[in-house]
Amino acid sequence: MKAIILFGHGARDVRWREPFDRLTGLWREQHSSTPVELAFLEMMQPTLDEAFASLASRGATQITVIPVFFGQGGHLRNDFPVLLAACREKYPQIALSATPAVGEDLAVLQSIVDFGARAL
Numbered sequence: 001m002k003a004i005i006l007f008g009h010g011a012r013d014v015r016w017r018e019p020f021d022r023l024t025g026l027w028r029e030q031h032s033s034t035p036v037e038l039a040f041l042e043m044m045q046p047t048l049d050e051a052f053a054s055l056a057s058r059g060a061t062q063i064t065v066i067p068v069f070f071g072q073g074g075h076l077r078n079d080f081p082v083l084l085a086a087c088r089e090k091y092p093q094i095a096l097s098a099t100p101a102v103g104e105d106l107a108v109l110q111s112i113v114d115f116g117a118r119a120l
Contacts, residue, residue: 001062002060003034004036004037004065005052005055006020007038008040008044008069009041009042010043011043017038024036037051038051041075041079049083049086052094062094062095065096067099067102072100
């Protein structure tokens with residue numbers, strides 16, 4: 001079974017996660033046959049390992065991690081690969097892949113331009 005993890009930074013203010021919860025809800029509405037979990041780098045739960053455990057317990061055999069970051073900063077270049085390696089080691093039976101940061105996708109950038117144009 002294929003599954004995805006939406007991976008964000010995390011923040012002290014619990015309200016910061018509200019868009020991530022909405023994003024997860026949209027995924028579930030539009031792709032109900034593919035499980036999704038949220039995970040955060042720091043300050044929020046669940047962690048990447050906890051999200052993996054949840055999906056593994058539900059029978060996931062392929063997990064794609066989508067970093068919901070604007071760009072490939074230090075966390076994605078340094079911390080993220082270490083976390084992925086730990087998950088690969090702990091869950092060798094699961095095929096793991098990761099996408100680039102969503103903010104590097106032209107369609108995402110264009111959506112932001114369109115948002116700005118609508119705000120004028």
